[in-house]
Structures are given as structure tokens and as C-alpha cells.
Amino acid sequence: MEPTPRNQLYLVAVLLLSAATCVFSVKKCPNCGLTSVPYPLSTQPTCGDQSYKIRCDAGVLIFDTLNNSYPIISINPSNQRLVIQPANLLPNTCISSDFIHLGIQLNSSLPFNITGDNTVMLFNCSESIRDHPLNCSTSSLCYLYVKGEEYSQCRDSTLCCTFKAGGSASAYRIRVREKGCRAYRSFIGLDWGWPVDKWPDPGVEIQWVLPQEPVCESQVDCDADSTCEPNRADGVKRCYCKVGLQWNPIQGICSQTGGCQSPGGCSRQKKIALIVGLTFGLSALVLVITIAILLHKRYKRIREAQERLARHCEEILSVDGSKTAKLFKSKEIKKATDNFSKDCLIGAGGYGEVYKGCLEDGTVVAVKCAKIGNIKALLQFSNMDFLTPP
Template sequence: MKAILIVSVFIIICNVSALDACPKCGKTLVPYPLSTDENCGNPSYKVYCNNNILQFLSADGFFYDILTIDPDAFSLVISPPLLQKNSCYSADLSSGGFKLDENLPFNISSRNTVMLFNCSTSILLSPLNCSTNSICRDFERSEMGSGCTDTLCCHYKKDASMTAHRIRIRLGGCTSYTCIVDAKPGDPIESWNYGIELQWSPPFSSRRQ
């Protein structure tokens, strides 16, 4: 009897999850709890379907394309901002970089390695790796990073000691950044997985019953 009850509850939960899932955005699946509309998903996990492209909105109103979603790991990866042409300025510089609303159930994953470019010398007082061996030098030598060649750059692994809600850039500090997910020491630049991984807290108590 107990086994039957457990199976029944499992089936009900699965069915509710399927009913709550939002329609595809273009070719991209939108799994629960992500929500593109008030009639599907969970509104606390809001994402946007703009011109058939699934996007995430920062706390400062900047849209980032969603590259991948892993509902089993409660995570998604957004595209880092592009560098403005022939410059070392990230497209989201005017909003101070990437910032999450701390009232929402998302945080920046500790699997991210952030590279900062065109930094002021004050950053040398920080614990970041700004040495000639920093992986940011490899990015500078690539076509994507050519606008930042020979600037002061640094990299760091996003971990629990740092804010889980912001990657900050600014004039007078560092003016651009990029990010790679799940980087391993010695990985060649050709294997880098560009993106900013976000994790969400599972909404077990918030699904409609």
C-alpha cells in the first residue's frame, strides 16, 4: 500500500511539472520552473522569449542570451556580453557588468572562471591572478579578445568567498570581462566553454498542487 502511494505521488508530481512547463522558445525547451509567461512555469523564475531567442534579464535591465539549460542540475548558462567593436569595453559596461536580483532564486555558480580586462593598477592590490601566466593573456591573443591586447588583465574563480550575485566592471576599474564554465588548469583556449553559469534554488514548495 505504501509503495503504491509513493508511486502515485511521483506520477502526480511529474504530471504537474509537465503541465507547468512553458512552450518552446524558438527551438529551445523551457523546462519547469523557468517561466516565459504568467500561465506557465513559476513566476519567480522569469526568463524572456524575444524573437524566438530565450533570454535572461539582469537586475539592471540587460538581456543575456540563454545558451543551455540543465534542469537536473538546476542550472542554465547565459552568454557573456560581447566586446564593443575595436575596444575593450563590454556591452554591459553602462550597467556595471552583470548583476542578479538578490530577491530571486538565482546565483552565480562557483564553476565560473571570470576574466577582467583593461583594469586600473589598483586591482594589483587584490588577490586576483594578474600575472603574465593568467589565462586572460590567452584570451587577449585570440580574435575575440584582440581589442584588449596588452591591457592589465586578471582572472579568478568565482567561489563562496565572493558575491554570488555580481560580476562588476566600471570605468576607472576594469572595463570588460568574459567568463568560462568548468575550466580546468591547462585547458587549451579552443576547448573553453564561454558562458556564465547560473544556478537556481529548486521550488519544491512553490509548485501548484
């Protein structure tokens, strides 16, 4: 039965719904303006992992801390890191605008923490800060930084210090306060030997922990590659991958067990594949070159043998010394006899057939063709000229 237009429309709708289900099962959030929101980050209750909440505000991604919010500058899902824009100074002061919020304060119960790639500088510090493991000497980078225009209002502050973030004391906060330091600046991946004009733009890098399988209430919340089951440890239901598949926390899907699951593993596999590919390619190249050399040598030997045979035949045909014999190529003989046309046949006998031929220089000749396998014919043939005038 031919499908009606209505049935065809229904079929298309089902296919689109199935495709949408496959996409939505990953629970990746839509873009925020022009910025992609990778899994597990979540801007809505219906996408991403709800433990990794961020906000989309007028096309700008926002990262919320315990008591303040910061715009997200960039996101790198391959190493699970994002960069936020730190607070600026209040006008005509050496005090950060988030001073009233005590600086950056992350919730330690959430899967985010400040990375050790941040070089943090504290300004307008009280003398009590010297008791902390910070570099507050005159050789500290913060003194070099305030010589520029951007933080010139902190040039006359009493004390400044520099430290690398990411330790136990700074994994979840960069603190500013009255009895400490009142301003701060952070730079990611800063080489302490660089001049100030080569420093990167300010930023605070935050990383997130790889997510577990998505939480579910029933099988409807999972895709075809996973099953909604309770965790034995805490009883929370999650979409666990079926047998033969493995949870890929970067893409938020169940993939083949043999697939690459982590950036480090992927890099290692790529290196191994590259080495294997180069080895195979070089081996194949050597093999091709070897075969080409052998074929060239074989062709050379065949050509030399043909030349020796031609000279030998010429010597045999010129034994009487009356004239120099000439060997003709088969295509020359065929052309002279119009491809041994019956119209050129002028005789036949026990030794073979004789054809009338005309060479390129106009010489008319008789071409004898010996019968193959007839020894007597071959003997008679060898006693005659190869090409004779008719």
C-alpha cells in the same frame, strides 16, 4: 441506453479536459521556438513558478538581470543550471558592451546565482584592482587569452586578472566599471592546463534554487494529488502533496514517497540497482550452468546404463553361440509389423501374441510379444528367439 453521437462527443471533450488539467497542473511552460522550458522556469504568468521568470523573445529565451538582458544558450534541468551568452567587446575597444550596465548584476532576492564553475577574466583593469584577491600576475590565463585574435584589442591594456566565480563577492555579479576593469570574459568548466584553442565557448553558468510547492489561491489551482493550504511560517497558500506523496521540485509534481527526488539520489539508486542486477544475473548464470552440468552427467549415466543393458541382453540371447543376437529398437519393430497391425497377427497363446514382420533388408520374421505381468509367459518368451523366421 446507447450513447448518441452528441453524448460521445461530450464524453471525449470531458476526457480531453481531464487530461489537459493533469498536464496543466504541472504548470510547465510551452517551448520557446525549439527550446524546451523546464519547470520551474516561467515565461508566462500562467505557467512555471513566478519567482523563476525568464522571457521568450522571437523564439529565443532571455535572462533578465537588474539592468540588462542576456540570451540563454542552454538549460540543464537535472542540475538546475542555465548558461547565458556574455557581452562582447565594443568595436575597436577593450570595453564590454554591458559596461554602461556595470556588467552582470543579479538580483540577490531571486533564486538565481552565478556558479563556481565559471572562470572569469577581467581586462583593461586599473592598478587599484591589485588590492583584490585576484590573479593579476603575468602568468594569469588572461594574458594567454589576449594573444589570440578574439580579444587582441585588449592585448595592450594595462592590466588583466583571472579568478574563479561563485564566491560571496561574485555569487550575484561580474562587475565592470571605470575604476576597476572595463571588460570581461567567462568560461565554464575550464581546465587551466588546456591550450587556448581547446577552451570551450564563452558563457556564464547560472544555477537556480529548487522551488517550493506552487502558490495557490484555492484548490482549483492544485491538482488531484495536492491540497491548497497556508504555510504556517509565512501564511502563503501552496499546493502541498497529500499523504503518501512527496513534492518533486525537479518535475514539479507530487510523486510517490519512495521515488527518487534528487539527481544525486537517483544516481545512487541506479548504482545500487545495477549492482543488485549484476549480482542476481551472475547468480542465475552460475545456477543455470550448474544445472546443465548435472543434467549432462545424468544423461551420460543413463546412456551408459542403457549400453550396458543392451550388451547384457545380447550376451543372454547368444548363449548357445550359434549366432550373434541383435537388439532392435521399438520403432524398428513397429515399422516391421505396421505398428502391430491386426492384419499382421498370425497367432496368440498363453505366452502372448505373434506378429508377422518384414525388416528393412526384406527378411520376413515372426515377432513375439509377451504378456505383461505373466511370469510363465516371460519364461517361455526368454527361451525363444527374439525375432524368428515364420
